[in-house]
Amino acid sequence: MTHGFAVDRAFATVAFKRRLAYKTQWVLGLVLGGGAMLVSMALWHDLLADGALSGYDWSAMRAYIIIGFVTATVVFGAADWQIADRILDGHIAIDLTKPVDFQRARAAEYVGSMISTVPTVIVGVTGAWLLFDPPGPATATAGALTAVSFALVFPLAFGITYLTVLVCFWTKRYLGIMWLREALLGFLSGMMIPLAFMPSWLQAIAWASPFPHFTATPAAIYLGHVDTAGALGLLAAEAAWAVGLWFGARLVFRHAVKKVTVHGG
Amino acid sequence: MPILEARSLSKTFRRPDKASGFKGAVKHLAQRKYKNYTAVDGIDLSIEAGESVAYVGPNGAGKSTTVKLLTGILKPSEGTVRVMGRDPHVERIANAHDIGVLFGQRTQLWWDLPVEESLKLLKHMYGVSDADYKRRLAMFDDLLDLGEFMPALARTLSLGQRMRADLACALIHDPKMVYLDEPTIGLDISVKDRLRAFLRELVDNGTTLLLTSHDLADIEEVCERIVVIDKGTIAYDGPITQLKAHYITTKAVNLYLEGPADVPALAEKFPDYAWAAGEAPSEVTVTYETSRFSTAGVLGSLTAQLAPRDLSLSEPSIEDVIRRLYAGELTK
Numbered sequence: 001m002t003h004g005f006a007v008d009r010a011f012a013t014v015a016f017k018r019r020l021a022y023k024t025q026w027v028l029g030l031v032l033g034g035g036a037m038l039v040s041m042a043l044w045h046d047l048l049a050d051g052a053l054s055g056y057d058w059s060a061m062r063a064y065i066i067i068g069f070v071t072a073t074v075v076f077g078a079a080d081w082q083i084a085d086r087i088l089d090g091h092i093a094i095d096l097t098k099p100v101d102f103q104r105a106r107a108a109e110y111v112g113s114m115i116s117t118v119p120t121v122i123v124g125v126t127g128a129w130l131l132f133d134p135p136g137p138a139t140a141t142a143g144a145l146t147a148v149s150f151a152l153v154f155p156l157a158f159g160i161t162y163l164t165v166l167v168c169f170w171t172k173r174y175l176g177i178m179w180l181r182e183a184l185l186g187f188l189s190g191m192m193i194p195l196a197f198m199p200s201w202l203q204a205i206a207w208a209s210p211f212p213h214f215t216a217t218p219a220a221i222y223l224g225h226v227d228t229a230g231a232l233g234l235l236a237a238e239a240a241w242a243v244g245l246w247f248g249a250r251l252v253f254r255h256a257v258k259k260v261t262v263h264g265g
Numbered sequence: 266m267p268i269l270e271a272r273s274l275s276k277t278f279r280r281p282d283k284a285s286g287f288k289g290a291v292k293h294l295a296q297r298k299y300k301n302y303t304a305v306d307g308i309d310l311s312i313e314a315g316e317s318v319a320y321v322g323p324n325g326a327g328k329s330t331t332v333k334l335l336t337g338i339l340k341p342s343e344g345t346v347r348v349m350g351r352d353p354h355v356e357r358i359a360n361a362h363d364i365g366v367l368f369g370q371r372t373q374l375w376w377d378l379p380v381e382e383s384l385k386l387l388k389h390m391y392g393v394s395d396a397d398y399k400r401r402l403a404m405f406d407d408l409l410d411l412g413e414f415m416p417a418l419a420r421t422l423s424l425g426q427r428m429r430a431d432l433a434c435a436l437i438h439d440p441k442m443v444y445l446d447e448p449t450i451g452l453d454i455s456v457k458d459r460l461r462a463f464l465r466e467l468v469d470n471g472t473t474l475l476l477t478s479h480d481l482a483d484i485e486e487v488c489e490r491i492v493v494i495d496k497g498t499i500a501y502d503g504p505i506t507q508l509k510a511h512y513i514t515t516k517a518v519n520l521y522l523e524g525p526a527d528v529p530a531l532a533e534k535f536p537d538y539a540w541a542a543g544e545a546p547s548e549v550t551v552t553y554e555t556s557r558f559s560t561a562g563v564l565g566s567l568t569a570q571l572a573p574r575d576l577s578l579s580e581p582s583i584e585d586v587i588r589r590l591y592a593g594e595l596t597k
Binding site: 003009017099 | 278333336337338339340357358359361362364366368371373375377378382385386387389390391392
C-alpha cells in the first residue's frame with residue numbers, strides 16, 4: 001500500500017512539474033480566470049443593483065462567483081488533454097506495459113495537474129477578497145463542510161473527465177466530447193448562472209447529474225442555503241457520485257481496453 | 266518450461282472500408298462498411314529463458330502486432346499467450362513487473378521533463394530500491410553514456426540519445442524478458458554499434474530477448490535464433506546458423522583480371538560455375554555450390570588458370586536469404 005501511494009505521489013509530482021514547465025500557460029490561466037471573474041462580478045453587480053433575484057443578493061453573489069472561480073480554475077486547469085492524447089496517439093501502448101493501474105495513475109496525474117492550479121486560486125481569491133469583500137461562511141460548520149465539498153471536487157472532476165476521455169476509444173476524437181462536457185459542466189454546475197435562476201424542470205435535471213456538486217453544492221453550503229443535515233446530504237451525494245464514477249470508469253475501461261488498436265511500430 | 270509460449274495466436278482488426286473522394290466519405294457516413302484484416306494468423310511461438318530471438322519480417326507482416334499481443338497490450342482474437350505462466354493481457358500488471366519493452370517509434374520518456382525525472386518515476390513504478398537504481402544507472406552510464414544527458418529535457422535529445430534513454434527506461438528494473446521493437450531505427454552507425462554491444466551483454470547475462478528489426482546486422486550480432494514472419498504467419502523459425510547453412514548453398518568469388526573479362530568464354534571454360542560480369546570490365550563474379558566444390562579447390566583452379574590481379578570471397582548475407590524468404594523463393 002505504501003508503495004502504491006509512493007507511485008501515486010510520483011505520478012502527481014511529475015504531472016505538477018509538467019504543468020509548471022509551461023509558465024506562460026500558467027500566467028495566462030490566471031489572467032483569463034481572473035478576468036472572467038471580474039466580468040461576472042461587473043455583470044451581477046448591475047443585475048442585482050435593484051435587490052435580490054432568486055434568493056441571491058449582491059453580497060451572496062460575490063461569494064458565489066468566487067466559489068465558481070475556485071472550482072472552474074481547478075477543474076478546467078487539469079490535464080484532460082494529456083490523457084486523451086495518450087489514447088489517441090497510441091501512447092497508451094506504453095502505459096499498458098507498466099505495472100500500474102491505468103486509471104489510478106491517470107488520477108494521480110490529474111490531481112497533480114489540479115494542484116498546479118492552487119497558486120492561481122490563491123492569487124485569484126485573495127485579489128477578489130480584497131476587491132469585493134465577500135461575506136464569510138454562514139457558520140463555522142458551513143465553512144468546514146464547504147472545504148469538504150471542495151476536496152470532493154477533485155475525485156468528482158477526475159471521474160467525469162476520465163469517463164469522457166475514455167469515449168475517445170470509440171470516437172477517435174476528443175474535441176467534441178470535451179466541448180460537450182465543458183458546456184454541460186459550465187451550465188448544469190451553476191458556474192455560469194446559479195441553478196436557482198433556471199426553470200424547475202432544468203434544476204431537476206441538473207440535480208439528477210453530478211454537475212451541481214462542482215459549484216452549486218459548495219455555494220449552497222457556504223451561504224447557508226441548506227442546514228447542516230442538508231449539507232451532509234449534499235456531501236453524501238457528491239461523494240456517491242465520485243465513488244460511482246470511479247467504479248463506472250473501471251467498467252468502461254475494461255471494455256475500452258479491448259478496443260486498443262495501435263497499428264504500426 | 267518456456268518463458269514465453271504462444272499457441273495459435275491470431276489478431277484480427279476491423280478496418281473501415283471507405284471509397285476515396287467526397288462521394289466515398291458521404292457514402293461511408295450513411296452506410297458504414299468494415300473489412301476484417303488479420304495481422305497475425307495462427308502463430309505458434311515458444312521461447313526458452315535466456316534465448317535471444319530475432320523476430321523479422323517485411324513492413325506490415327505482423328511483427329509489432331505480435332509484440333503487442335505478447336506484452337499484453339492487445340487482446341488476442343484467438344489463441345493463447347503465456348509469459349512466465351501468465352496471460353499477459355488478463356494479468357497485465359503482474360506481467361508488466363517482469364518485462365521490459367521498447368518501441369523504437371514511441372518514447373516512454375515524459376516529453377517536457379528531464380530524462381532523470383522519467384527514470385525516477387519508473388523506479389517508483391517498479392519498486393526498484395535506491396541501491397539497485399544507483400547501480401543500474403551507473404551501468405547504463407558506463408555502457409550508454411547516459412549521464413551526459415540525464416538533466417536534459419527529453420524533447421531536446423537527439424534520436425540516438427532518446428533511444429539510449431528509452432533503453433534505460435525499459436531495463437531499469439532488470440526485467441527477465443525484454444521486447445525490443447526496432448531499437449536501432451534511425452540511429453547512426455556508431456550508436457548502433459554501442460547499442461548492439463549493450464544488447465549482446467544483456468543476453469550474455471541471461472536476459473531473454475525478443476528483438477524486431479529491419480536492420481539485419483542487429484539480428485546477426487545480437488541473436489542466435491530467428492523467426493521470420495510474413496503475412497501474419499511464421500515463414501521460418503530456427504537458429505540463424507541453420508538458416509544460413511540450409512539456405513546459403515553457394516559462395517562467390519570476385520575476380521579482378523588483368524584485362525577485360527570475356528564472360529561467355531569463361532563460362533564455356535568452367536561450365537560447373539555460374540559466371541557474371543562485374544561492375545568494371547575486368548571484374549567477374551564466379552558462383553559455385555558449396556556442396557559440390559571446396560573453396561580451396563575453386564580458388565586453386567581459378568588462380569592457376571586465370572592469374573587474377575586480385576580476388577575476394579563473398580557469401581550471400583542473411584539479408585539475401587530473408588529477402589528470398591519474403592519473396593516466396595525459399596520454403597520453410
